[in-house]
Amino acid sequence: xxxxxxxxxxxxxxxxxxxxxxxxxxxxxxxxxxxxxxxxxxxxxxxxxxxxxxxxxxxxxxxxxxxxxxxxxxxxxxxxxxxxxxxxxxxxxxxxxxxxxxxxxxxxxxxxxxxxxxxxxxxxxxxxxxxxxxxxxxxxxxxxxxxxxxxxxxxxxxxxxxxxxxxxxxxxxxxxxxxxxxxxxxxxxxxxxxxxxxxxxxxxxxxxxxxxxxxxxxxxxxxxxxxxxxxxxxxxxxxxxxxxxxxxxxxxxxxxxxxxxxxxxxxxxxxxxxxxxxxxxxxxxxxxxxxxxxxxxxxxxxxxxxxxxxxxxxxxxxxxxxxxxxxxxxxxxxxxxxxxx
Amino acid sequence: xxxxxxxxxxxxxxxxxxxxxxxxxxxxxxxxxxxxxxxxxxxxxxxxxxxxxxxxxxxxxxxxxxxxxxxxxxxxxxxxxxxxxxxxxxxxxxxxxxxxxxxxxxxxxxxxxxxxxxxxxxxxxxxxxxxxxxxxxxxxxxxxxxxxxxxxxxxxxxxxxxxxxxxxxxxxxxxxxxxxxxxxxxxxxxxxxxxxxxxxxxxxxxxxxxxxxxxxxxxxxxxxxxxxxxxxxxxxxxxxxxxxxxxxxxxxxxxxxxxxxxxxxxxxxxxxxxxxxxxxxxxxxxxxxxxxxxxxxxxxxxxxxxxxxxxxxxxxxxxxxxxxxxxxxxxxxxxxxxxxx
DNA sequence: CTGAAAGCGCTAACAA
DNA sequence: TTGTTAGCGCTTTCAG
Numbered sequence: 001x002x003x004x005x006x007x008x009x010x011x012x013x014x015x016x017x018x019x020x021x022x023x024x025x026x027x028x029x030x031x032x033x034x035x036x037x038x039x040x041x042x043x044x045x046x047x048x049x050x051x052x053x054x055x056x057x058x059x060x061x062x063x064x065x066x067x068x069x070x071x072x073x074x075x076x077x078x079x080x081x082x083x084x085x086x087x088x089x090x091x092x093x094x095x096x097x098x099x100x101x102x103x104x105x106x107x108x109x110x111x112x113x114x115x116x117x118x119x120x121x122x123x124x125x126x127x128x129x130x131x132x133x134x135x136x137x138x139x140x141x142x143x144x145x146x147x148x149x150x151x152x153x154x155x156x157x158x159x160x161x162x163x164x165x166x167x168x169x170x171x172x173x174x175x176x177x178x179x180x181x182x183x184x185x186x187x188x189x190x191x192x193x194x195x196x197x198x199x200x201x202x203x204x205x206x207x208x209x210x211x212x213x214x215x216x217x218x219x220x221x222x223x224x225x226x227x228x229x230x231x232x233x234x235x236x237x238x239x240x241x242x243x244x245x246x247x248x249x250x251x252x253x254x255x256x257x258x259x260x261x262x263x264x265x266x267x268x269x270x271x272x273x274x275x276x277x278x279x280x281x282x283x284x285x286x287x288x289x290x291x292x293x294x295x296x297x298x299x300x301x302x303x304x305x306x307x308x309x310x311x312x313x314x315x316x317x318x319x320x321x322x323x324x325x326x327x328x329x330x331x332x333x334x335x336x337x338x339x340x341x
Numbered sequence: 342x343x344x345x346x347x348x349x350x351x352x353x354x355x356x357x358x359x360x361x362x363x364x365x366x367x368x369x370x371x372x373x374x375x376x377x378x379x380x381x382x383x384x385x386x387x388x389x390x391x392x393x394x395x396x397x398x399x400x401x402x403x404x405x406x407x408x409x410x411x412x413x414x415x416x417x418x419x420x421x422x423x424x425x426x427x428x429x430x431x432x433x434x435x436x437x438x439x440x441x442x443x444x445x446x447x448x449x450x451x452x453x454x455x456x457x458x459x460x461x462x463x464x465x466x467x468x469x470x471x472x473x474x475x476x477x478x479x480x481x482x483x484x485x486x487x488x489x490x491x492x493x494x495x496x497x498x499x500x501x502x503x504x505x506x507x508x509x510x511x512x513x514x515x516x517x518x519x520x521x522x523x524x525x526x527x528x529x530x531x532x533x534x535x536x537x538x539x540x541x542x543x544x545x546x547x548x549x550x551x552x553x554x555x556x557x558x559x560x561x562x563x564x565x566x567x568x569x570x571x572x573x574x575x576x577x578x579x580x581x582x583x584x585x586x587x588x589x590x591x592x593x594x595x596x597x598x599x600x601x602x603x604x605x606x607x608x609x610x611x612x613x614x615x616x617x618x619x620x621x622x623x624x625x626x627x628x629x630x631x632x633x634x635x636x637x638x639x640x641x642x643x644x645x646x647x648x649x650x651x652x653x654x655x656x657x658x659x660x661x662x663x664x665x666x667x668x669x670x671x672x673x674x675x676x677x678x679x680x681x682x
Numbered sequence: 683c684t685g686a687a688a689g690c691g692c693t694a695a696c697a698a
Numbered sequence: 699t700t701g702t703t704a705g706c707g708c709t710t711t712c713a714g
Binding site for chain 3: 005006007017018021022025028051052053054055056057058059060
């Protein structure tokens with residue numbers, strides 16, 4: 001037995017396919033006699049009819065699918081965000097394609113091309129660079145999109161990010177209150193908004209609190225990874241720079257710091273304190289449990305999804321609003337007062 | 342300017358749409374004069390033509406999409422598997438929809454229904470229960486699927502799992518060699534193949550090695566979570582049961598054990614050793630770093646994807662083969678010789 | 683080897 | 699309020 005089609009339902013209800021279509025679609029149901037509609041609905045139910053979204057898409061030029069563009073799903077930051085996205089998009093009738101760019105521009109281009117060829121209705125993008133020609137071009141072509149986590153310059157699209165500045169301020173204040181005066185910032189790549197925003201916020205906080213404002217106390221990591229975090233910290237240590245605490249650009253960089261501590265027999269927090277950023281799952285179980293700035297992962301996903309839905313809904317090109325989500329400092333055992341020198 | 346269609350390409354190449362279609366499709370290209378084909382190809386390239394998979398799907402009744410069914414993407418076990426799946430399916434021209442069931446039968450049914458309505462060509466399922474009426478029914482309806490991680494009874498579909506028995510044997514032998522004789526197994530739910538297989542393997546290993554074979558030394562967890570792992574361990578401890586080591590059904594259960602150790606000031610590995618299962622990301626950074634049975638996550642995904650592709654290819658209902666992937670014991674600091682009593 | 687024609691399942695004018 | 703008609707973009711017989 002074949003899967004029943006709209007025509008089968010129509011025949012069973014004794015109406016034309018068009019009428020059945022109208023009756024089945026909540027939007028257009030008002031156009032149809034309610035008795036007829038009921039007849040169609042019950043016919044559909046008894047046949048076990050489910051509409052074929054492919055056929056609908058072909059007609060309407062809307063696929064009911066969304067592309068989610070990530071650097072790497074394997075980064076524990078993203079799964080909760082993806083869940084958040086799905087929590088909103090699923091009930092709204094959309095499904096997601098997830099692609100990984102591995103921070104590679106070419107791969108990103110290919111992946112997004114593939115998404116577009118699948119006729120996704122919109123994009124939720126977590127891979128933005130400050131300068132991002134590809135995204136700019138897509139936006140100019142009218143591709144609907146929302147950015148999350150990172151922003152892009154000169155790209156007027158809705159954006160959902162954690163409150164980077166507030167988070168860093170919390171971290172620095174916490175360390176200052178513990179008595180630290182020389183704090184190293186392991187900054188993320190300056191090509192990302194999160195990298196620059198957090199670094200800027202760090203300098204601001206240091207000045208506001210009257211701590212040692214030494215430019216050497218900002219070390220830049222080439223990527224948001226353990227490896228590059230470790231590398232930057234090693235360089236700082238080797239240069240003879242003195243500091244008693246580290247504010248890492250994110251949790252992975254903080255993990256890189258942990259690796260260096262182990263290599264060099266530095267005890268944390270006794271010799272050096274560390275604060276992370278993001279509140280990745282399971283970092284409460286590390287050795288030592290990581291003090292970090294917790295961001296609302298799921299909520300970032302939900303908010304981004306909601307904004308995309310809005311964007312898809314009204315065609316009015318009203319100025320995109322952007323959202324800063326509140327963060328909180330979660331104090332654990334990786335921070336303590338500095339050792340009395 | 343509109344996106345170019347096949348007809349545009351055909352017109353530009355001075356041929357009929359049908360010919361263009363044949364030329365563009367590698368499968369049918371042989372049917373067409375190679376000069377003509379070249380003309381079509383170059384026309385396509387210069388117009389920037391990309392085929393519309395929706396239209397193709399409508400005609401061919403194949404969507405080029407696959408459904409991936411997980412308990413919860415947020416469980417760190419799954420992202421690497423999903424990457425593995427994608428690594429194979431992407432280049433083969435497929436895209437994935439990922440759904441989360443949250444171990445809820447109703448939700449699973451709804452999610453799979455949604456996948457089917459999107460006309461997915463096949464399913465890669467990581468949520469199998471030993472008795473799984475829904476999957477059985479789908480299989481009877483001819484839905485193509487591959488199971489991974491967990492198996493289902495009386496369901497003749499290809500399956501990719503880690504070698505549970507070998508892994509548990511490695512874990513038990515390791516502990517035995519350290520000198521442990523009374524080992525507690527925190528078993529996963531017996532409704533899952535992994536739960537029963539690992540528990541059975543545990544009893545076998547204990548007997549083979551001549552360790553204390555006390556039935557009380559297998560405690561069953563209600564789910565594969567930290568909470569239920571902790572709960573089971575607390576009960577065992579409260580009952581006065583004596584043991585010097587724990588083989589956890591998986592890493593999350595092992596994490597639950599860690600929580601109990603902290604609650605009760607039990608030091609690991611000095612008082613109790615622990616071995617996990619799965620080799621989740623980041624467990625090397627726990628306190629203490631977890632000794633665990635490492636499974637080849639990405640490879641599980643890749644293998645499952647490959648098997649699904651095979652299944653989709655030949656319609657011959659040849660008996661499904663199943664694959665056991667090799668595992669390895671990764672020894673870290675959560676295991677040590679038992680304290681001299 | 684290529685063209686003509688039909689149709690996948692649905693929706694959106696337009697007419698009645 | 700309902701039916702008629704046409705067509706989304708592609709593939710696939712069937713002729714030629």
